[in-house]
Amino acid sequence: MLTSDTPVSGHEGWTVCLTFDFDALSVWLASFPPVTPAKLSRGEYGARVGLPRILALLSAYQLPATFFVPGHTADSYPEAVEAILSAGHEVAHHSYGHRDPSTLSADEERRDLEKGIAALERLIGRPPAGYRSPSWDYSEATLSLLLEYGFVYDSSLFADDYRPYHPRLGDRVGLDEPLQRGQEVRLWEFPVDYSLDDWPHFTFSFQPMRVGLSAPSKVFEIWAGEFDYMAERQSDGVLTLTMHPQVIGRGHRMLLLERFIEHALARGGGRFARMGDVVRELSMRENL
Numbered sequence: 001m002l003t004s005d006t007p008v009s010g011h012e013g014w015t016v017c018l019t020f021d022f023d024a025l026s027v028w029l030a031s032f033p034p035v036t037p038a039k040l041s042r043g044e045y046g047a048r049v050g051l052p053r054i055l056a057l058l059s060a061y062q063l064p065a066t067f068f069v070p071g072h073t074a075d076s077y078p079e080a081v082e083a084i085l086s087a088g089h090e091v092a093h094h095s096y097g098h099r100d101p102s103t104l105s106a107d108e109e110r111r112d113l114e115k116g117i118a119a120l121e122r123l124i125g126r127p128p129a130g131y132r133s134p135s136w137d138y139s140e141a142t143l144s145l146l147l148e149y150g151f152v153y154d155s156s157l158f159a160d161d162y163r164p165y166h167p168r169l170g171d172r173v174g175l176d177e178p179l180q181r182g183q184e185v186r187l188w189e190f191p192v193d194y195s196l197d198d199w200p201h202f203t204f205s206f207q208p209m210r211v212g213l214s215a216p217s218k219v220f221e222i223w224a225g226e227f228d229y230m231a232e233r234q235s236d237g238v239l240t241l242t243m244h245p246q247v248i249g250r251g252h253r254m255l256l257l258e259r260f261i262e263h264a265l266a267r268g269g270g271r272f273a274r275m276g277d278v279v280r281e282l283s284m285r286e287n288l
Contacts, residue, residue, distance in 0.1 A: 011281060014231045014270030015238045017190065018065040019155065020054060021132065022046065022080070022245055026072040026098035030134065032205060042246055047077045050249020055087050057254060061261055063272045065089045068132040068155075071096035071119030081123050090274040091120060092130030093151070100135040101142050113145055129276050132156050136192060143169050147185055153279045155190040155240060162230045162237030164188050164282060188279050190240050195222050197242040202253060216256035224263050231267055238278060 025043040029035055058065055067084050069091050074081050084091055095101070096116035101109045120128045131146055133156035146154060147169075157167055167189045170182025194200050201219045203212040223241065230237040241260075248257055264270065 011271065011273075011278075012236070014227075014235055014264075014267075015278060016227065016264055016270065016272050017238060017240045017275050017278065018058075018063065018243070018272060019132075019240060019275070020065060020067045020243050020245060020248075021094055022051065022067050022069045022073050022084075023094070023098055023134075024070070024073040024077060024246070026070045026095075027134075027244075029072070030098040031100075032207065034207075046244065046246030046249060047073075047080050050245030050247075051080055051083070053249050053254055054243075054245055054257075055083060055089075057258060057261075058089070059087060061265070063261065064274045064277070065272070066092055066130065066275045068092045068094035068130070069120065070094045070098050070134075071116035072098065074119040074123055078123060081120075085123065090130070090276050091124055091128060092132065092275070093117065093120060093128040094132050095134050098134040100137055101133055101139045102135070102137040104139060106139070106141040109139055109141055110145060113149060117149065129153065129279070130155065143167060143185065143187070146187060151187060152283075153188040153190060153275055155192055155242075155275065157189050158191055158193060159189070160191040161193065161226075162234045162239060164190050164238055164278070188282055190238065190275055190278075192240055192242055196226060196240065198247045198253065199242075199244055202247050202250075216252055216259075220256050220259055220263075223260050227260070227264055228267075231270065235269065240275075 023043065024047050025040050028039040028043050032039055067089055069081055081091060093116050096112045096119060099112055104112065117127050127150065129151065130153045131151045133142065136156045138156065159165065166184040167187065168182040169185050172180040201212055201214040203210060227239055230239050248254065
């Protein structure tokens with residue numbers, strides 16, 4: 001069993017998971033009505049420009065990463081997903097059509113999940129092991145579905161920062177009753193946070209009004225600060241960054257990502273890793 005003295009990932013030292021949500025067109029189709037050619041072109045930028053830049057940067061530093069890919073992206077840009085796989089990176093599930101599961105019926109959510117699995121399996125050759133919810137939200141059925149379909153990890157929830165954990169199934173809580181905890185499940189959760197996501201920092205849209213366009217220097221201060229806190233106070237922790245090829249792929253933001261990578265590497269004492277590899281280490285440690 002894990003104890004307070006057990007390294008979080010089974011690895012001696014800090015871990016950074018660079019993750020990329022390769023939404024392409026799907027995010028604009030699902031979340032930003034009305035759909036227009038200009039909005040879709042922003043998704044196209046992620047496939048045409050952003051992804052090749054990211055793969056080149058990761059290759060230059062010989063770093064592994066995890067890409068969460070909607071089935072819609074896999075079907076629309078199979079050659080791009082094949083490039084991710086050929087470079088040795090991990091591909092994980094991010095719905096089929098980037099639809100928020102909390103807005104779907106249980107049957108709709110199941111169909112979307114199955115369709116996304118099928119689309120990725122055609123390219124990966126096996127079902128994906130990891131999942132991330134569009135919008136970082138769950139329905140009442142989401143966790144049960146992830147368990148039913150054999151997912152081993154998720155990265156959509158917020159209950160920790162540098163320590164992957166087991167989410168609970170069956171919590172009960174309301175304004176008139178305190179929390180009644182459910183049962184922890186076998187699935188591992190890699191916690192996320194909006195401050196560690198490039199989308200709210202940088203993305204601008206008139207409808208709905210979302211003001212981004214932050215200076216990369218501000219975002220570097222936040223990301224580097226989170227990393228430094230973890231490295232100094234929880235030196236065996238796992239930090240998850242969430243990025244989108246159509247956002248981080250702009251030139252000045254690619255320089256931000258490279259600056260962050262060099263900042264982490266300069267500290268030493270840790271590694272960058274795919275989430276699937278960290279999960280295998282966690283599970284081995286837990287079973288000792």
